[in-house]
Amino acid sequence: MPDSLPPDSVGIVTPQTLHFDSPLTLACGQTLDSYDLVIETYGTLNADASNAVLICHALSGHHHAAGYHSMDDRKPGWWDSCIGPGKPIDTRRFFVVSLNNLGGCNGSTGPNATNPKTGKTYGPDFPVITVQDWVHSQAILADRLGIECWAAVVGGSLGGMQALQWSLSYPNRLRHALIIASTPRLTAQNIAFNEVARKAITSDPEFHDGRYHDFDTLPRQGLMLARMVGHITYLSDASMGEKFGRELRDQAYKFGYDAEFQVESYLRYQGERFSESFDANTYLLMTRALDYFDPAYEFDNNLAAALTQASCEFLVLSFSTDWRFSPARSEELVNAMIAARRKVSYAEIDAPWGHDAFLIPTPRYTDIFGAYMGRVAREVGA
């Protein structure tokens, strides 16, 4: 618990829940008649509402991107390294909006919420949500907040997909899209990893076809396994090697199958913690949203053709050791933007931390990010 908050922190923040009563039609054909979105905001919206920045979260993210909820918080929000006074997304200049997406499990309407039609928890009956659906709901959120046009929509990983989708769905409602450690679509390998994670969850005997709440239980083992597999894909061989090597918890081999290596106990511990705090149905939903995202699909697999819808400027960033969404995937996106003659800047940041590097403030990363956002701020008079 910090005695005082760091000077470059947004400080103590309080989430708000916004309720929406107009039906939202989803890509799957179903409709959500009403729903809640939990958001946090940092900074101040200026008079002409031109300085707003939307933060889109990744698979297990949520609305709490920066600052602390109380002085007792051990850790700040998940992207505190990049959001705050003097940080790349400078809250002295920008009004930052961060939300928990539909289908999430941190307060926005998702599988954990009560289905108003039945009075029971949605569970597996909650519809599959796509990246387009999220962006649609975020546009409705922007309407509610009085934001006609975002100065920038920013996201890493699955969040970057939302930023990209924004540029296609609402080209006139954002000036810049920042797509970090992301990809224009998953590869077969990416989908394969998601499938292993889903299979781990759905084959847990406590899963009960997603109705675990009815049985007053949780598929902890399955969710833990899913997280363990996922976690490996967020790190690099080198960063795991540096953090754990072949270090043993005790001095010698025990000739058994319990967690003997440090890396094993780390993965188990992280997996267990995750399985207590995250919802299994949300995990299924988020991984499926990742799988389905493919803006080129409706354009005969021609990504450049899809991108001709966009009119904002793009910043694309990748990280050298990211093998989940490797620099090659970002370059594929950038090349399609070049072919479509969109305004795009691109850099590959040399960082050893694999996919997770987008959360870690390496100097070159924050320099570029800050330089780009500084220019966005000048452009909108923030």
Next chain:
Amino acid sequence: MRPDLEIIEQWIKPGSHVLDLGCGDGTLLDHLQREKQASGYGLEINPDHITTCMDRGVTVIEQNLDTQGLQNFDDQSFDVVLMTQALQAVRRPDKVLDEMLRLGREGIVTFPNFAYWRLRWYLMRRGRMPESETLPHKWYNTPNIHLCTFKDFEALCHRKNFRIKNRTVVDGQHRDRWLSRLWPNMLGQIAIYRITRQED
């Protein structure tokens, strides 16, 4: 604005789609975006330059000509492909020139002239690799691995059937001097060439 960049600017039509190979801190592209409503991209590998480009709103792509090539760009997708003071630093200048004219209707290239009289004099008098304000490095640490003279460059253009649309020579301060126009290969320090494959 450096005088050589002013000369280049005159050759760029308003609204051109431009690719700048080795765009540095983006000075030229920034100027072309403002004054000529040009669109396009700069390619750069120096991290500080890339950051400066992003700060000033120049669209910059981190890409290494030597190791990554230019295959990600389509044939004839630019009006002009520029390369200022980088030809001598690439692994295969001849292939980069081919690529420039594959991607663009015309190419504009600037490079230091190794036949400049001061460099000749330096070599003759001292018997050591010339150093000057334009070429300040030692032979062993120079990024300029393919130095050539104006005559060498024109011979290469001739061999490749490139047409030289314009040629200007300037001094070390990038000024256009009448003396260097008189005897460019001896008196010109920096060459600015405008080349094309096309006849008109």
